[in-house]
Structure formats: C-alpha cells, structure tokens
Amino acid sequence: MSEQSPPESxxxxxxxxxxxxxxVDYVSIDMDVEDEAYDKLVAIxxxxxxxxxxFRIGFTSVLKxxxxxxRHKESSExxxxxxRQSLGNELTExxxxxxx
Numbered sequence: 548m549s550e551q552s553p554p555e556s557x558x559x560x561x562x563x564x565x566x567x568x569x570x571v572d573y574v575s576i577d578m579d580v581e582d583e584a585y586d587k588l589v590a591i592x593x594x595x596x597x598x599x600x601x602f603r604i605g606f607t608s609v610l611k612x613x614x615x616x617x618r619h620k621e622s623s624e625x626x627x628x629x630x631r632q633s634l635g636n637e638l639t640e641x642x643x644x645x646x647x
Contacts, residue, residue: 560609 580588607630614627
C-alpha cells in the first residue's frame with residue numbers, strides 16, 4: 548500500500564496523534580432564526596469561543612479537505628458520514644443516490 552501524504556494546506560501543521568476515540572450521542576436541531584437573533588448569537592459565540600473551539604473547527608476543515616481527495620474516496624465516505632453526523636448535517640441528494 549502506498550504512503551499517503553497530508554493535504555497541502557496542512558503539511559506545515561505538524562503531527563497530531565489520536566489518543567482516544569469516543570462514541571457520543573447528539574441531537575440535531577433544524578432552526579428558523581430571524582436575522583437579528585442570528586447576529587446576536589454569532590456575537591455571543593465569538594465572545595465565548597475558546598482556542599479549543601477554533602482547534603476543532605480547523606481540525607475538521609483539514610480532515611474534510613484530506614478526505615475529499617479522490618484517492619481516499621472509499622474510506623473517506625464512512626468518515627465523512629461520521630463528521631456530517633457529528634455536525635448534524637443531512638446527506639445531499641447526490642450522496643443519498645451514491646449510498647443506495
């Protein structure tokens with residue numbers, strides 16, 4: 548099996564070791580939010596966001612980029628589903644047809 552390189556945007560990040568993987572329960576909520584309420588909650592979120600929150604966003608972004616590469620397509624579909632599930636996102640119509 549050939550060695551796989553990290554995505555270009557993450558090549559200068561360094562090494563990340565996964566120490567533990569935990570299964571977690573979550574709830575997905577669809578919301579209809581007025582613009583004013585949305586803006587207020589965004590402002591509150593920006594005040595309360597921690598480095599840990601930013602790390603999770605960055606890690607998810609780099610992982611998605613890595614998994615989007617064609618050579619990882621087969622195994623990435625499973626992991627993308629897990630990421631999508633953890634973020635509470637639904638499958639697109641194209642993904643539903645591919646999964647069928």
